[in-house]
Amino acid sequence: MRDHLDVLRTGDPVAEGTTRYGRGLASIPTQALLSVILPIVTAVIALVVWEILVTRSGIAESILPPPTAVLSKLINFFELILTHGIPTTLETFVAFGISIPLGIVLAAIMVYSRPINQALYANLIFFQLIPKIALAPLFIVWLGIGAEARIAFSIFICFFPILISTVTGLQAVDRDMLRLCQSVQASDWQILFHIRFPYSLPFIFAGMKVAVTLAIIGVVVGEFIASTKGLGYLILFASSRQQTDLGLAAITVLCGVGLSFYGLVVLGEIVMKKFYEIQ
Amino acid sequence: MAQNIKIDSQSSLGFDQDAYIVCRQVHKVYNANGKPLEAVRSVDFSVGDGEFVSLLGPSGCGKSTLLMMIGGLESITDGEIFAGGKPVTKPRREFGMMFQDPTLLPWKSALDNVMFPIDMMRLPRSRYLDRALELLETIGLGGFEKSKPRELSGGMRQRVAICRALISDPRVLLMDEPFSALDAMTRDEMNILLLGLWQTYKKTAIFVTHSIREAVLLSDRVLVMCDRPSTIISDTKIPFSRPRDIRLGETHEFNEICAMLLGKITAARTNGDGEPPGEIVVGGAQS
Numbered sequence: 001m002r003d004h005l006d007v008l009r010t011g012d013p014v015a016e017g018t019t020r021y022g023r024g025l026a027s028i029p030t031q032a033l034l035s036v037i038l039p040i041v042t043a044v045i046a047l048v049v050w051e052i053l054v055t056r057s058g059i060a061e062s063i064l065p066p067p068t069a070v071l072s073k074l075i076n077f078f079e080l081i082l083t084h085g086i087p088t089t090l091e092t093f094v095a096f097g098i099s100i101p102l103g104i105v106l107a108a109i110m111v112y113s114r115p116i117n118q119a120l121y122a123n124l125i126f127f128q129l130i131p132k133i134a135l136a137p138l139f140i141v142w143l144g145i146g147a148e149a150r151i152a153f154s155i156f157i158c159f160f161p162i163l164i165s166t167v168t169g170l171q172a173v174d175r176d177m178l179r180l181c182q183s184v185q186a187s188d189w190q191i192l193f194h195i196r197f198p199y200s201l202p203f204i205f206a207g208m209k210v211a212v213t214l215a216i217i218g219v220v221v222g223e224f225i226a227s228t229k230g231l232g233y234l235i236l237f238a239s240s241r242q243q244t245d246l247g248l249a250a251i252t253v254l255c256g257v258g259l260s261f262y263g264l265v266v267l268g269e270i271v272m273k274k275f276y277e278i279q
Numbered sequence: 280m281a282q283n284i285k286i287d288s289q290s291s292l293g294f295d296q297d298a299y300i301v302c303r304q305v306h307k308v309y310n311a312n313g314k315p316l317e318a319v320r321s322v323d324f325s326v327g328d329g330e331f332v333s334l335l336g337p338s339g340c341g342k343s344t345l346l347m348m349i350g351g352l353e354s355i356t357d358g359e360i361f362a363g364g365k366p367v368t369k370p371r372r373e374f375g376m377m378f379q380d381p382t383l384l385p386w387k388s389a390l391d392n393v394m395f396p397i398d399m400m401r402l403p404r405s406r407y408l409d410r411a412l413e414l415l416e417t418i419g420l421g422g423f424e425k426s427k428p429r430e431l432s433g434g435m436r437q438r439v440a441i442c443r444a445l446i447s448d449p450r451v452l453l454m455d456e457p458f459s460a461l462d463a464m465t466r467d468e469m470n471i472l473l474l475g476l477w478q479t480y481k482k483t484a485i486f487v488t489h490s491i492r493e494a495v496l497l498s499d500r501v502l503v504m505c506d507r508p509s510t511i512i513s514d515t516k517i518p519f520s521r522p523r524d525i526r527l528g529e530t531h532e533f534n535e536i537c538a539m540l541l542g543k544i545t546a547a548r549t550n551g552d553g554e555p556p557g558e559i560v561v562g563g564a565q566s
Contacts, residue, residue: 174380174382176378176379176380176382176455177382179347179350179352179376179378180376180378180382181399182352182370183350183351183352183370183374183375183376184370184395184396184399184400184447185370185372185399185400186399190399194384194398194399195384198384198386275386276385276386277385277386277427277428277429278385278386
């Protein structure tokens with residue numbers, strides 16, 4: 001038995017395996033490169049086709065401007081777009097930042113209190129089915145046209161996915177794992193922090209990925225309805241004056257904001273998975 | 280008061296005087312979608328202090344449920360379970376548990392997994408650290424303290440789980456098919472290891488298994504449990520002296536006992552309602 005273990009310790013079969021594998025399948029780096037290059041090439045081709053079709057067919061720029069026109073607008077009006085981009089970004093950040101603890105804490109309460117769970121769960125699912133966007137004007141009525149209304153509305157539509165997936169995650173812990181905790185007389189708090197919470201992190205991040213896009217939607221819809229700044233306002237303003245190129249430039253920046261937020265969540269997920277050794 | 284009555288009645292029922300764990304008319308009925316489902320029916324047995332007893336039976340015969348009730352992790356529908364003279368109502372520190380799955384935390388090192396009960400019970404880490412390292416060394420995991428479960432084989436993970444069950448020096452070890460998820464060779468290795476550990480630490484142990492050979496090799500007594508009804512149908516003393524080793528499995532006497540136990544299980548099952556038998560392993564503990 002000892003010998004067997006020593007072999008395991010010194011032989012390092014894992015490292016050997018990788019080199020052999022790597023040599024045999026030399027095309028793997030090429031594969032990885034292709035998975036990055038191919039989508040970019042596709043996007044570039046689409047943009048080029050768009051550019052050619054629009055310029056050749058003589059569609060009015062106010063209907064559909066070519067990508068180059070959008071790009072030049074983006075460069076020329078960068079300062080203006082940035083002024084509108086900042087409040088949108090900040091409001092999204094605040095709304096998303098509040099939604100995460102709100103969703104997680106409410107989920108923990110629901111998992112630990114059966115009556116609260118029974119009282120809330122069915123109603124929450126029902127709420128999920130409401131087209132929540134329809135309630136946006138009411139938030140303006142209740143909270144005015146300031147940032148509070150947009151942030152509140154954004155939280156309202158984006159914390160549900162976090163809540164629901166956290167509830168699922170907290171309940172998905174292996175039964176024997178929970179029995180082990182009970183047998184070593186772990187308290188409910190200890191089980192929550194040491195077991196349930198780490199095990200539900202993949203679920204929480206899955207919910208956050210959905211929530212982060214909804215958070216931006218919430219803020220932009222709020223800006224559409226009543227606002228004097230923000231990218232949503234800028235898009236609405238540009239469209240009403242048939243400045244489609246400016247509208248598209250603002251949308252481009254909005255995409256960038258959305259991607260950055262999504263990237264942050266993915267980054268957080270990678271760090272978490274590394275720390276908790278979750279594959 | 281009730282406790283005294285129970286202890287008095289024990290002797291009249293012929294229970295071992297120095298029994299540490301006593302089950303008296305234990306019943307367990309589950310509520311399965313509104314219908315009562317009987318998991319354990321009138322189970323009576325006792326386990327002596329320092330005795331190694333196996334609960335042997337096919338899958339789904341209620342032996343794990345019974346073990347969980349003894350460990351205070353499942354409620355008892357009717358009857359009583361005593362450990363050290365006191366009724367078991369909730370988990371106790373004197374119980375060390377092992378499950379089919381090692382149930383290690385993937386983000387903790389082997390050492391921290393062994394220390395998990397100490398951390399949860401809020402006992403001083405420094406007092407148990409040496410013991411943890413010693414246990415890992417004894418069990419053949421010296422040098423793997425810092426390894427994460429991902430880096431360990433299935434057998435090594437289950438060894439970490441053994442150390443974790445022993446870290447707080449429990450009086451009773453409750454094991455729920457701890458080796459049934461391992462391959463046959465690793466399982467033999469773990470059986471030898473457990474024999475050695477039991478020789479050293481002399482814990483009262485209840486071991487749930489569906490392998491006849493494993494039960495006979497490890498135990499002082501084998502209790503056969505059957506389904507429909509889920510109750511104990513036989514109590515067999517295993518006469519072999521200790522220390523034992525794996526070669527015991529090659530002796531004629533050993534195989535006779537195994538054949539006798541298999542006969543009892545088969546007889547009980549054919550007397551039942553003729554449902555197809557569950558999983559029962561006849562081989563397994565052979566090298």
